[in-house]
Amino acid sequence: MRLLVFSDIHGNLEALQCILRDAAGRNVHRSICLGDMVGYGPYPNECIEVLRSLKNCRCLAGNHDVAVSWKTSPYGMSSAAKEAILWTMDQLSDENKDYLATLPDRLDLADMTFVHANPYNPRGWRYVLDRKYALRSFAATRCRRLFIGHSHRPLIITRRHLLAIDLQAVSGSMRYRVDDTRRRIINCGSVGQPRDKDPRSCYLIFDSRKQELEFYRVAYDIEKSAKAIRSAGLPLELGKRLYRGI
Amino acid sequence: MTNERHGQISTTNLKQRFFLWSTLILLGGGLLLSALSFWNTRRLLMAEALAKSEVILQEVEAIRAYVKEELRPKMNELHGSDTFIIEAMSTTYISTTIMEHFSGFMPNYIYRRASLNPHNPRNLADSFEEEMFDWFEADSGRSFWQGVVKKNGEAYFISMVPDYLGTDCLPCHSKVEDAPQSLLDRYGSKGGFRYQTGDLAGIDSVAIPVSASLREAWRGSLVIFMITLGGSVVLLWLLNLLFQHLVIERLGVMLSLVIEKKRGTGAPGPGDELDVLHASLGSLRSYVRSARKGAALQPNFVGDYVVDRPIVAGAMSWLYSGYSVISNDKVALKLGFDEVLQNPLYRACLETELQLFETLSHPCLPGVRERIGDVLVVEEVQGRSLNSLLSSGRLADQSLLPVFEQLCDLTATFHAAGIVHHDLRPQILMLDEKESLRLIDMGLAASDQLPDPIVAAGLGPQGDLLYMAPELIQARRGDPRSDIYGLGVLLFLATTGHLPFSEGRKSAQKWLQHKEEITSPRKYRASLSLGLEQIILKALSYDKKKRYQWVEDLWEDLEREGRQFSENGEPG
Numbered sequence: 001m002r003l004l005v006f007s008d009i010h011g012n013l014e015a016l017q018c019i020l021r022d023a024a025g026r027n028v029h030r031s032i033c034l035g036d037m038v039g040y041g042p043y044p045n046e047c048i049e050v051l052r053s054l055k056n057c058r059c060l061a062g063n064h065d066v067a068v069s070w071k072t073s074p075y076g077m078s079s080a081a082k083e084a085i086l087w088t089m090d091q092l093s094d095e096n097k098d099y100l101a102t103l104p105d106r107l108d109l110a111d112m113t114f115v116h117a118n119p120y121n122p123r124g125w126r127y128v129l130d131r132k133y134a135l136r137s138f139a140a141t142r143c144r145r146l147f148i149g150h151s152h153r154p155l156i157i158t159r160r161h162l163l164a165i166d167l168q169a170v171s172g173s174m175r176y177r178v179d180d181t182r183r184r185i186i187n188c189g190s191v192g193q194p195r196d197k198d199p200r201s202c203y204l205i206f207d208s209r210k211q212e213l214e215f216y217r218v219a220y221d222i223e224k225s226a227k228a229i230r231s232a233g234l235p236l237e238l239g240k241r242l243y244r245g246i
Numbered sequence: 247m248t249n250e251r252h253g254q255i256s257t258t259n260l261k262q263r264f265f266l267w268s269t270l271i272l273l274g275g276g277l278l279l280s281a282l283s284f285w286n287t288r289r290l291l292m293a294e295a296l297a298k299s300e301v302i303l304q305e306v307e308a309i310r311a312y313v314k315e316e317l318r319p320k321m322n323e324l325h326g327s328d329t330f331i332i333e334a335m336s337t338t339y340i341s342t343t344i345m346e347h348f349s350g351f352m353p354n355y356i357y358r359r360a361s362l363n364p365h366n367p368r369n370l371a372d373s374f375e376e377e378m379f380d381w382f383e384a385d386s387g388r389s390f391w392q393g394v395v396k397k398n399g400e401a402y403f404i405s406m407v408p409d410y411l412g413t414d415c416l417p418c419h420s421k422v423e424d425a426p427q428s429l430l431d432r433y434g435s436k437g438g439f440r441y442q443t444g445d446l447a448g449i450d451s452v453a454i455p456v457s458a459s460l461r462e463a464w465r466g467s468l469v470i471f472m473i474t475l476g477g478s479v480v481l482l483w484l485l486n487l488l489f490q491h492l493v494i495e496r497l498g499v500m501l502s503l504v505i506e507k508k509r510g511t512g513a514p515g516p517g518d519e520l521d522v523l524h525a526s527l528g529s530l531r532s533y534v535r536s537a538r539k540g541a542a543l544q545p546n547f548v549g550d551y552v553v554d555r556p557i558v559a560g561a562m563s564w565l566y567s568g569y570s571v572i573s574n575d576k577v578a579l580k581l582g583f584d585e586v587l588q589n590p591l592y593r594a595c596l597e598t599e600l601q602l603f604e605t606l607s608h609p610c611l612p613g614v615r616e617r618i619g620d621v622l623v624v625e626e627v628q629g630r631s632l633n634s635l636l637s638s639g640r641l642a643d644q645s646l647l648p649v650f651e652q653l654c655d656l657t658a659t660f661h662a663a664g665i666v667h668h669d670l671r672p673q674i675l676m677l678d679e680k681e682s683l684r685l686i687d688m689g690l691a692a693s694d695q696l697p698d699p700i701v702a703a704g705l706g707p708q709g710d711l712l713y714m715a716p717e718l719i720q721a722r723r724g725d726p727r728s729d730i731y732g733l734g735v736l737l738f739l740a741t742t743g744h745l746p747f748s749e750g751r752k753s754a755q756k757w758l759q760h761k762e763e764i765t766s767p768r769k770y771r772a773s774l775s776l777g778l779e780q781i782i783l784k785a786l787s788y789d790k791k792k793r794y795q796w797v798e799d800l801w802e803d804l805e806r807e808g809r810q811f812s813e814n815g816e817p818g
Contacts, residue, residue, distance in 0.1 A: 001796035029798040030662045056662035104695060107664070110726075110795060208796055 002027055005188045006203035007034035007116070007149025009051075010064065011041020011088065012192025012242075014228075015201040016050060018220035019191050026205060026214075032107065034149035034188065035062025035116035038100070039081060041192055041225070042232035044068075044088045048096045061103035062116040062150065063125040068092060069101045072123065080235040087234055112206075113143040117150040127151045128185060134165045137185055145178065145206075146185045153196040154189030154204070154215055158182050170215050171198065179211035186213060192225075199245035259518040261494050268482060276474030280467040287463035291456060292403065296392055299405035299452040302345075302355055306450055307407075309344055310337040314414060330418070330426030337415075338369070338448070354454060356402075359409075361448040365418075365429065365438030375449060382408040383446055394456065401460065402453040411447040419447065497523075521749070547571075549618040553579055558631055558676070561669055561689025561709060562586045562596040565627065577615060578686070580622040587620060594699035596620065599688045601696070602665060610656040610683050627686055629678030632736075636672055640743035640771070645681055647808040650737065652683040654801035657733060661726040661797060664694035668723060670732030671713040672739065692724055707754060712747060716761045716788050719754050727790040730797055734785025737804075741778060742770035746786060762788045777807040 004023050009016050023031075033051055037059065038044035051059055067074040067085045074085035092100070105122040107114040117125045118133060120140035128137050128148055134157045137146060154170035159182060170176075170189070178184060189202030196202075200217040207214065226239030318335045325331070332339050338359055345357035360371040362379055371379060374395060382388050391406045417424055419441040429438075441447060501519050546553040554567045557578060563586065566579045580600070586592040600622050604614050612624035632649075635641070641649065653675070660667055667688060674687035690709050692698040700708055700723060707719045715731035738746045746767070747760045767782050768774050781803050787793040794800040 001798040029658065029796070056659055058662060058664065108694075209799060 001029050001208045003206045003208070004028040004031040004203065005034065005114070005147050005186075005206060006031070006191050007188050008036040008062065008152055008190035008192060009033070009041070009047050010036055010039050010190070010192040011044045011047055012201075012225050013041070013043035013046045013050070014222075014225045015192045015218075015220045016047055018218050019201045019203045019216075020050070020054070022216060022218045023203065023205065026216075028205060029056065031057035032109075032114050032147070033057065033059040034114060034147065035060040035103070036064045036149065037062070038068055038088050038092070039064030040084045040229075040234070040238050042228040042234060044091055045093055045096055047192075048092075048099060052099065058107060059103055060107060060114060060116050061100070061105055063123075064088075065100045065103060066123065069097060071101070080238055084234055084238065087232070108143065111144040112147060113141050113145070114147045117148065119146060125150065128157070128187070129153070129155070130167075131165050134159075134167070134185055135163065138183055144181075144183055146183075147206075148185060148187050149190065151187060152190035152194055153187060154202050155185075155187035156213070157185040157187075159184070169196070171196070173214075173216045176213040176215070177211060178213055189215070193242065194245045197245045199243055260497070260520060261489065263518060264489060265482065265486065268485060269478070272474070272478035272481065276471050276478060279474055280471040283470050284463055284467035287466060288460060291459045291463065292394075295403035295454045295456060296405065298355070299392070299403065299454055302357060302452040303405055303407055303450060306341050306345060306357060306452075309341045313337045313340050314412075318414075328426070330428050332428055332432055336418070336429075338366075341450075342366075342369070356453040356455075358451050358453070359448050360451065361438075363437050363440070364448070365433040367437065369448070370437075371449070375451075378406055378449055379446065382449065395453075400455055401457040403456045404451055404453045406449050406451040408446055409448045409450055411441050411443055411445045413443050415447070416441070416443065548579055548581075548621045548623070549616075551577060551579060551618075551623060553581075557627060558673060558686060559583075560599075560674055560687030562592055562599060563687070563689060565686050567626070568623075576626040578612060578624050578627045580624065580686075582620050591699050591703050591705075593620075595689060598693065598696055598699070599691060602688050602691055602693065606659070606663065606665070608656055608659050610652050610685050612684055612686065627676050627684050629676045629682075629684070632672035632675040632677055632683075632740075635677060636739055636743065641740040646740060647805065648681050649677065649683055649740070650733075650804055651801070653733065653736070654797050654804070656683070656685060657729050657797045658801070660691070660729070665691055666724055666726050667691045667729050667732070668718060669709040669713070670729055670736060671710050672736060673710075675736075694724070698723060711752075711754070711757050712745060712749060714757075715790070716758055717790055719757055719761070725790060726797070727793050727795065730785055730794050730800060731787075731790075733797065733800060734782055734793075737782050737785060738767050741774060741782065742767045744770045764788075775807065775810075777810065778804075781807060 006019060031054055037047050037051060039062075041047070051057060063072065064081070064085060066072050067077070068088050070089075074082045077085065105115065106119065113119060115122050118128050118137050118140075120136045126133055127150060128134055129151055137148075138159050156168045156170060156176060158166040158168070160166055186204070186206075188204045189196065191201045191203060194200065194202050198217060199222060200219045202215065202217055204216065205214040206212075222242045226242055229239035229242075230236060313335065314337055317340075318337075321329070321331060321335050330336075333343075334340075342357070342359050349355060349357065359369050360375040361369050362371050362376065364370055374397070378391060381391065389407060391404075393404060395402050395404050411419060418426065418429055419438055422430070422435045422439050425435070425439065497519050501522060548568075550572050551568045551570055554569070557565045557567055559565075560580075563580050563582045566581060567576070568579045569576050580603070582593070582596045586596050600617065600620070603611065603622055603624065604617065607613075612627055615623040615625060617623070653670075657667070657670070665688075667685075667690070669687070669690040674685060676684040676686055678684070690700070692700070704721075706721050707714060709718070711719060713732050713735045715725075715728040717725060718728050735746060738744070746765055747757075752760070764783060764786050766779060768779050781800065784792070785794055785800055794803075
């Protein structure tokens with residue numbers, strides 16, 4: 001079984017379509033979106049509709065998806081994020097708002113767990129980027145592989161023993177074998193707003209037969225997305241950061 | 247055997263089973279009775295022999311005591327202390343001689359005085375007695391032994407007591423120079439000396455032959471067995487007459503009606519007459535249910551729809567055909583069973599089913615038109631159930647891949663949406679002329695986003711045990727691999743025309759045992775490819791970790807195998 005895992009689209013329809021086109025040729029059976037379909041980007045409704053029409057795809061709730069449903073306050077976010085959330089609230093159709101409100105925080109599938117940010121406090125939205133939060137995440141689950149997003153940086157964290165981890169940043173497209181018994185946290189990066197200084201969209205495919213993770217970076221028309229951000233009246237910095245991947 | 251009376255097709259199966267078991271029980275009872283009789287006779291024989299041997303031994307001991315305490319002192323008084331007359335003063339000589347006379351009258355009582363170092367060589371211990379010397383010497387507290395010993399082909403019951411040397415015996419058994427001359431003259435100086443006080447000088451034993459008595463007991467048991475056997479034959483014959491008259495003939499009449507009815511739909515399933523009747527009563531119950539359901543609708547309308555005849559029964563509901571009175575469109579209506587609607591627990595299952603039909607979209611699921619209360623109106627369902635198609639044999643080779651492609655795709659959609667169906671079986675899969683598959687029931691399905699009422703209520707296994715994965719029989723729900731097992735059973739059935747397990751009423755424990763011992767599909771269809779056999783057996787693994795973990799993997803293997811068939815032109 002080949003599972004497509006992606007996250008943090010943030011209303012960037014151009015990037016979403018590019019990664020879906022790219023993945024379509026890679027024999028994918030199922031898809032899981034780890035949340036944050038909206039926020040920052042100019043096409044929230046379109047992105048949700050694409051994902052809803054995608055066959056065998058499940059989506060989780062991200063902090064931006066929850067914020068547009070007023071389940072958490074957007075006023076704790078950065079000013080650009082807050083402004084984008086308030087804009088998105090006005091744009092979203094009722095049907096899509098209802099859809100976002102019903103999204104689960106966590107999914108368990110065989111020996112895999114999927115969350116947007118972390119499993120120990122899913123709505124705390126803490127980034128898992130260091131040993132402390134990685135160990136907390138390992139302690140909160142019993143799964144072998146934990147897939148996360150949220151930080152917009154593709155990453156593999158391997159638990160060495162009870163108190164130690166190995167942290168490996170993923171750069172570019174690469175394959176990574178996971179056929180041993182070690183537990184791992186896998187961050188699939190971001191589709192619509194990568195922040196690892198590589199502006200290309202990021203996603204991964206997990207192949208259960210080969211026990212392999214395939215990370216892919218896909219270039220998309222950033223100019224088009226940035227222009228749409230400007231046209232929508234969203235903060236200009238949201239378009240500029242797409243070029244630099246930060 | 248075919249019995250044509252009253253139009254019966256076969257009424258021997260149940261009878262054969264009844265008489266086989268009756269014969270086994272009667273024979274077993276006869277054997278048990280004989281064995282008990284033999285055991286009891288042997289026990290009584292042994293008790294009697296013990297009592298007799300104890301009397302003889304006490305008698306010998308009394309003779310020895312009399313010689314020691316009365317006769318020997320009197321002889322010393324009369325003839326002086328240096329005199330030793332063996333015939334009147336030796337305890338061993340006197341007791342042995344008296345018992346020899348005794349055995350002249352009573353040959354079945356054999357007394358023997360044995361010693362490792364005797365004056366008289368006749369009393370030298372044999373190999374068995376040597377062993378008993380060791381046994382008594384090993385523990386000075388041992389003062390008696392009894393048991394059955396075989397000597398020269400004859401079984402003897404033997405009782406034994408040890409004889410320890412006293413101070414008064416030392417003159418005859420200590421030093422050769424101190425021994426009386428008469429003793430030396432008779433036996434010489436070779437044996438019977440160098441003893442000390444407290445040494446084990448000899449063993450007195452009484453042997454009673456028991457072989458003849460045991461043979462008698464064995465013959466008695468055999469007679470009892472033969473009488474039981476004869477009685478059993480007579481009893482079985484009488485039971486045969488009675489059973490034939492009271493049960494078989496009447497059952498045959500009922501069965502002929504059932505078989506007549508089933509002739510149009512195919513051969514009766516495996517099992518005896520009661521299984522056939524049970525299955526028929528099940529159909530009858532379904533029919534009555536549907537009739538009741540139809541009758542309960544006054545008139546047979548649900549909203550703007552007319553309810554027509556029932557198509558098939560699911561786990562929680564009936565699917566009826568019907569049509570809209572406004573547009574005249576043909577539809578199907580899903581109506582919960584009466585008992586489901588009255589039971590809050592099953593009603594919750596039905597609610598889950600209806601919600602899943604409403605939210606899921608797949609070509610193999612009938613599209614939902616509308617919901618009216620507890621009734622779901624879906625698009626028309628055409629074709630025949632996979633069950634009725636497979637009742638006449640396996641699926642055509644060219645249909646296998648198209649059907650299973652749809653089925654695997656549907657199952658993958660379920661699993662991707664966090665749904666486990668739990669009840670994949672041919673009765674609820676409809677196949678039309680274009681080989682389009684429709685799943686018309688999800689009564690036992692569970693979604694990871696909805697509470698599972700069956701788990702919450704702690705209910706046992708729900709559904710058809712024949713298609714159920716072992717973990718479902720153990721009431722462990724919610725694992726998508728259970729559906730992969732169900733697909734394995736369907737694949738077995740579709741490729742061979744047979745089920746991997748025999749039907750019939752069994753306990754859950756028995757079903758688990760059956761599921762562990764899976765039959766190879768090549769047993770039913772030798773031309774089946776090895777690859778397909780491996781796929782089926784992997785899908786049917788008892789251990790879910792050894793099964794396909796993902797339905798997509800099953801489909802990929804199946805598709806690859808199917809492609810090879812079409813390239814090689816071999817049967818699939």
